[in-house]
Amino acid sequence: MNNQVRVVVVGHGMVGARFVDDLHQRDPGGRFRTTVLGDEEYEPYNRVLLSEVVAGKLDVASITLPRNAHRSASEVLPGTRAVTVDRSAGVVHDHAGGRHPYDILVLATGARARIPDLFGRRDDDSLPAGVHALRTLDDAREIVAATVNAHRAVVVGGGVLGLEVACGLAHRGVPVTVVHGGAHLMDRQLDGPAAAVTTARLTSLGIAVRVGARTEEAVVSDGRVTGVRLEGGELLPADLLVLTAGTYPEVGLAQRAGLDVARGIVVGTDLASPADARVFAIGDCAEPPEGGSGLTAQGWDQARRLATLLTEPSAARDDVPLPTVGTDVVKVKGVGLDVVAMGVCGAGSVSEGRRVRLSDPEGGRHIEVVVADGRVIGATCVGAGPVAADLVAAYTRGTPIPADPAQLLMRPVAGTAVPAASPTLMPDRATVCRCNGVTKGDIVGCWRHGARSVEDVAAATRATTGCGGCEDAVCGIVDWLRRSDPDQPAPATASTEDVREPTPTATV
Numbered sequence: 025m026n027n028q029v030r031v032v033v034v035g036h037g038m039v040g041a042r043f044v045d046d047l048h049q050r051d052p053g054g055r056f057r058t059t060v061l062g063d064e065e066y067e068p069y070n071r072v073l074l075s076e077v078v079a080g081k082l083d084v085a086s087i088t089l090p091r092n093a094h095r096s097a098s099e100v101l102p103g104t105r106a107v108t109v110d111r112s113a114g115v116v117h118d119h120a121g122g123r124h125p126y127d128i129l130v131l132a133t134g135a136r137a138r139i140p141d142l143f144g145r146r147d148d149d150s151l152p153a154g155v156h157a158l159r160t161l162d163d164a165r166e167i168v169a170a171t172v173n174a175h176r177a178v179v180v181g182g183g184v185l186g187l188e189v190a191c192g193l194a195h196r197g198v199p200v201t202v203v204h205g206g207a208h209l210m211d212r213q214l215d216g217p218a219a220a221v222t223t224a225r226l227t228s229l230g231i232a233v234r235v236g237a238r239t240e241e242a243v244v245s246d247g248r249v250t251g252v253r254l255e256g257g258e259l260l261p262a263d264l265l266v267l268t269a270g271t272y273p274e275v276g277l278a279q280r281a282g283l284d285v286a287r288g289i290v291v292g293t294d295l296a297s298p299a300d301a302r303v304f305a306i307g308d309c310a311e312p313p314e315g316g317s318g319l320t321a322q323g324w325d326q327a328r329r330l331a332t333l334l335t336e337p338s339a340a341r342d343d344v345p346l347p348t349v350g351t352d353v354v355k356v357k358g359v360g361l362d363v364v365a366m367g368v369c370g371a372g373s374v375s376e377g378r379r380v381r382l383s384d385p386e387g388g389r390h391i392e393v394v395v396a397d398g399r400v401i402g403a404t405c406v407g408a409g410p411v412a413a414d415l416v417a418a419y420t421r422g423t424p425i426p427a428d429p430a431q432l433l434m435r436p437v438a439g440t441a442v443p444a445a446s447p448t449l450m451p452d453r454a455t456v457c458r459c460n461g462v463t464k465g466d467i468v469g470c471w472r473h474g475a476r477s478v479e480d481v482a483a484a485t486r487a488t489t490g491c492g493g494c495e496d497a498v499c500g501i502v503d504w505l506r507r508s509d510p511d512q513p514a515p516a517t518a519s520t521e522d523v524r525e526p527t528p529t530a531t532v
Contacts, residue, residue, distance in 0.1 A: 028057045031334075032116050032124045033098075034106045034277065035132030036062025038071055038089070039307030039323035043130060045092040046331035056334070058098035059124050061116065065103045066161055067091075070489060072320055072357075075185060077164045078171075079192030079359050084161065090483040109281035111300055128302055128334065131278060131289060132327075135159075135271035135308035135318070140180060142242040142252070154249040155242065155265045158189060167266060171196045174264040178202075178252045180239055181268035182209040184356055187222075189266050190231050191358030201232040201260055203252065208235055213354050213365035214404060217383055221390040221406045222363055228388075229360050234260075271318065273309045288316050295330050304330055320490060321351035321459050353416055364412040366419050368394040368402025377401050382433040391415075395429045411435055420455060456497050459490025464501060471505045478502050 031047070033040050044058050070087040077084060105119040109129065116124040137157035151157075154174075156167050171177075171193065179190045182204025193200045202209070208219035209226075223233050234254070242265060243251040251261045273288035283297045284290040288311030290298060295312065297303045307323035310316060356363040368376050369392070377396040382389065391411060394402035400419045405412035415432065418425065425432060452465025462485045467475075470484045478499055482488045488495045 027055065029055055029127045029334075030125055031056050031058045031128045031130065032126035033058060033060045033130045033132060034116065035134055035307070035309075036060050036064070036068055036100060036102065037132065037134050037307070038068060038320055039134070039327055040130070040132030041068035041089065042324050043132060043306060043327035043331060044098050046328050047334060048097040049092075050331050050335040054097070059126075060098055060100045061104045061106050061118060061124065062100060062102045063105050064160065067102075069161055071159075072490065074158055074161070074164045075188035075192050076357055077161075078158065078167050078189055079195045080168075081192075081195075081359065084165065087161075089489055090479075090486065092483075106277055109277060109303075111281055111303070114302070126302075129304070130330070131303065131305040131309055132307045132323075133274040133277060133309040135273050137267065138270045138272055139267060140239060140269050142180075142239055143244070144241070152242065152244045152249050153247055154263050155267065157267045158185065159271070167264075170264050171198050174198050176200075176262050177264040177266065178260050178262040179266045179268055180252070181270065182206065182233070182235065183212065183268065183270065184210060184354060186266075186268035187226070187356055187361060187363070188358045189268055190226065191229065191361050193264075193266070194229050194231050195359040198264065199230070199232075201234060201262075202226070203234045203237050203239055203254070203260070205238045206235065209233065210356075210363070210365075211370070213370050214363075214406075215371040215392075217385075218390045218392065218404050218406050221383075221385050221388060222361070224385065225361055225388055225407065271308065273311070273316070275309060278305070278309070286311050294333060295326055306330055317352050319352060319354065321353070324459065324490075325351050353420065362405075362407050362409060362412070364403070364405040364408070364416065366403050366416060367400070369404045378429065380429050380433060391433050393429060393432045395425055395432075398424050400425060400432070417455070456501065457485070457487035457490065457494040459494075460486040462487040462494075467498065467501050468505065471502070471509070476506070 033044055040060060044060055047056055047058065068089045070089060073082055073087045076082040077087060106116050107119050108117045114126050116126060116129065137159045139157065143152065154170065157163055158167060177193050177198045177200040179186050179200060179202045182202050186202055187209065190200050190202045208214065208216055209222055210219060214222065226233055238255045240253045240255045242249050243253055243259065249262060249265045251259050252265060253259050275285045275289055278289045279285050283299050283303060289305035289309050290311050291305050292298060293313055295304045295306055295310065297305065306326040308316065308318055310326065353366040377394040379392060379394050381392040388407040390406040391408050392404045393400060393415060399422050400415060403415040403419060405415060452463060454464045456462055456464055456467060466485050467481055467487065470481050475481050475484055478488065481498060481502060487498050
């Protein structure tokens, strides 16, 4: 086709692959032809769930993203690393000498692990034996293999990933210490009291925690790590060291191409580079006006928005929809640890909204809700279970809250009237999978078009392929449909829009 638009996508991770799927899904006429350069050899996989692979809760095969029917419309080149971009000629050059002409270039290069300066001068990027970051599937495999003979582990970094890895190692029976330089764990999301309850829970799992402690060097003998020395001289023995000290946006390709780069690749609300209207950036590598959260939900939202913009050329770029509310929910997927934070949370947001709090350290619970204008604008939940699920649903949907926001802190006690957690009480518009924006109505629609399993629903809607928090809800709806409607369309009462909105229970 003479009017085809050549799109080159650099990066075949969760965001790059999602963009390609969304673009072709919105392009039934085949106007766009995509070429995808993927640095890794693998099919796209769910990077969010790598810590669960480390924990042994999931195997490697189970985190591969469902193959979208539209993926065959693109040319995917795995194991192909882009090295330079010639913007004047509109060509991407790869490491093997290949040339990839483009009309539109989408950078989805992601982020790389930050490696603390613990090893002195190195001639290359290799790490001593026993030292690992956790950013790729190969990293997860190497850590799992290392746990077989590990006697003592240290995790450097007490953020979300660090806590998930520590819980995973403890679940495998490896004694582990978390070392964090901040005043308390997860200091981007939690304040002191919430972090104290989190620390107590980790201690009960057999995980040692050192906060306000900075690592000075890794002690290496015969090329293998034997310990970590802290500032002040204390030595923590370790034959397994996992580095979870954050990430850097991968911006090298953009810098060499002369694009605007701050921490990430600078883009406008339309996700285009100010330096070149033909170049876009999405995901962890991008720095949009609202800032980058590092969360998959934000990257997926950007993929959807960019695909919409490109397939609707008549729309002015100023009319591109703003980021979807609710893409900043953080959930720790640690074995035995229950921490959820969203919106306005942590010690750095003391002046916004009205706050109500339930602090119950002896019970292992800490819940804080921030409300404004009759809506939940933030929450912190440690050990809160179903209450956290309710708050996520209220936050992402923007549903009105009770006149007394303290009611948000507790569920009704046993014996009181409470709506059953049944799909029959959920309207079609109820969001089941917040990562992918999948509603109950979407799942019912899939069933009516032949889906008969959770895997079928995931392939059609992507539900369960994000953080995994909606899996029980999706399973429940599919089981309900299987019982109530095994062979014919579900009755109208199963998906009517005028059903009363229930208290959100299984909708996150």
